[in-house]
Amino acid sequence: MDVFDAIRTRRSVRKYKDKQIPWDNVVTIMQAGKYAPSAGNLQNWKFIVVKTEGKRASITKACLNQEWMATAPVFIVVVGQPEDAERYYGARGRRLYTIQGIAAAIENMLLTAHSLGLGSCWVGAFDEDELRRILLLPEQADVHAVITLGYADEKPEVPPKYRIEHMMFFEKWWGRVEKPKTFLGWWSVNNVRMVDEGKKMLKKAHKKIKEKVSEKMGKKQ
Numbered sequence: 001m002d003v004f005d006a007i008r009t010r011r012s013v014r015k016y017k018d019k020q021i022p023w024d025n026v027v028t029i030m031q032a033g034k035y036a037p038s039a040g041n042l043q044n045w046k047f048i049v050v051k052t053e054g055k056r057a058s059i060t061k062a063c064l065n066q067e068w069m070a071t072a073p074v075f076i077v078v079v080g081q082p083e084d085a086e087r088y089y090g091a092r093g094r095r096l097y098t099i100q101g102i103a104a105a106i107e108n109m110l111l112t113a114h115s116l117g118l119g120s121c122w123v124g125a126f127d128e129d130e131l132r133r134i135l136l137l138p139e140q141a142d143v144h145a146v147i148t149l150g151y152a153d154e155k156p157e158v159p160p161k162y163r164i165e166h167m168m169f170f171e172k173w174w175g176r177v178e179k180p181k182t183f184l185g186w187w188s189v190n191n192v193r194m195v196d197e198g199k200k201m202l203k204k205a206h207k208k209i210k211e212k213v214s215e216k217m218g219k220k221q
Contacts, residue, residue: 001115010111011158013119016071016150025116026074029149032112033078038101039093044084045102045144048135050075055134062130063123063146072121072148077135078106080142102144109147119152 030047038044050056051074059077060069069075080102085093106122113120123146131143169175 003111006111006115010114011119011156012121013148013150013152013154013156014068014121015152015154016073016119016148017153018071018073019151020073021118021149021151025113025118026076026149028116029109029112029118030076032108033105036101036105036108038104039085039097040088042084042088042101044081044098045105046079046081046141048077048079050077058134059126059131059146062134063126066123066125069121069123069146069148071153072150074149076109076147076149077131077143078102078145078147079135079137080144081140082142083140098142099144106145106147113149117151118149119154120150121148123148 026049030049033045033047034043050059056072056075057070059075060066063069080098082094082098085098085101087093089097110120110122124144126143126146128143131137131146132141135143137143170177
């Protein structure tokens with residue numbers, strides 16, 4: 001699957017088939033997370049794979065009773081180690097760099113799951129203290145997400161997205177340009193060319209109308 005196609009067609013899946021995932025696929029998904037960028041290449045995260053029904057039920061309850069989660073045969077709990085980043089980068093490493101790196105790792109994992117024909121969902125609502133207890137986490141580790149994995153038993157609709165021209169500026173906040181040279185929604189080079197051709201056609205039509213009007217006026221005189 002093309003990378004952009006994977007990004008464009010990935011969906012958050014909240015209903016799964018009663019079918020196990022090959023272990024190789026789970027490992028491949030975690031490998032994708034491993035290759036995410038991180039400040040100083042610290043890779044200060046860990047993945048906890050949860051497959052047993054009882055523990056998945058406990059985690060589901062800790063995730064504010066989101067009962068749909070229990071239908072997924074595999075959970076991957078993504079845990080950060082902010083102290084590693086703080087040691088090198090101070091408070092910014094703890095509050096920002098760790099979160100940025102782990103978010104990149106999670107997105108890699110979601111896209112890889114999709115490319116393997118699996119459904120997934122990034123769950124961020126949970127009682128962290130309860131997850132600490134269930135997973136026996138050390139004090140210095142933080143839970144960042146629970147990823148559900150399985151074969152999708154639904155086809156979520158495409159959610160509405162803003163047009164790219166509503167999300168971008170040039171050079172500064174609210175900076176605009178008239179005709180960007182790249183493919184940006186309706187600002188594409190293709191559409192610019194079509195607009196230019198339309199202008200030319202309007203000019204030709206206007207010229208013909210003027211000629212016909214002049215011809216009629218000449219006859220009347």
